Amino acid sequence: xxxxxxDETGAVVxxxxxxxxxxxxxxxxxxxxxxxxxxxxxxxxxDLDIQxxxxxxxxxxxxxxxxxxxxxxxxxxxQQKLLKRRWYRQQLRGxxxxxxxxxxxxxxx
Numbered sequence: 001x002x003x004x005x006x007d008e009t010g011a012v013v014x015x016x017x018x019x020x021x022x023x024x025x026x027x028x029x030x031x032x033x034x035x036x037x038x039x040x041x042x043x044x045x046x047d048l049d050i051q052x053x054x055x056x057x058x059x060x061x062x063x064x065x066x067x068x069x070x071x072x073x074x075x076x077x078x079q080q081k082l083l084k085r086r087w088y089r090q091q092l093r094g095x096x097x098x099x100x101x102x103x104x105x106x107x108x109x
Contacts, residue, residue: 002027002034012037057085 003024005014012033016024027034060082063069071079 002029004034004037057082057089061086 002015002017003019004012004016004027005020005024007013012027014024015027015034015037019026060069060074064071071082074082
């Protein structure tokens with residue numbers, strides 16, 4: 001048995017194993033509402049994970065660029081993954097990349 005909290009429209013906004021307050025209503029574990037809520041939460045969690053991975057990618061690239069760490073100091077399996085992600089992101093950017101303010105081929109001067 002789960003307990004669910006609904007918003008003013010009746011949509012399930014939280015699910016738990018314990019009734020935290022009288023507003024939390026009993027719900028069957030295998031109900032469609034519980035399944036949909038958990039599916040939405042999983043999707044949101046995956047989106048946050050993907051965004052966080054992008055932040056870590058950018059942070060690692062910045063640390064390497066500033067020579068705070070050397071690429072060769074990173075373990076070999078991680079190097080391979082970073083190279084694959086770097087290649088993939090470059091393919092996605094293509095010629096429409098607006099993140100580089102200076103054309104790497106032309107340089108600053």
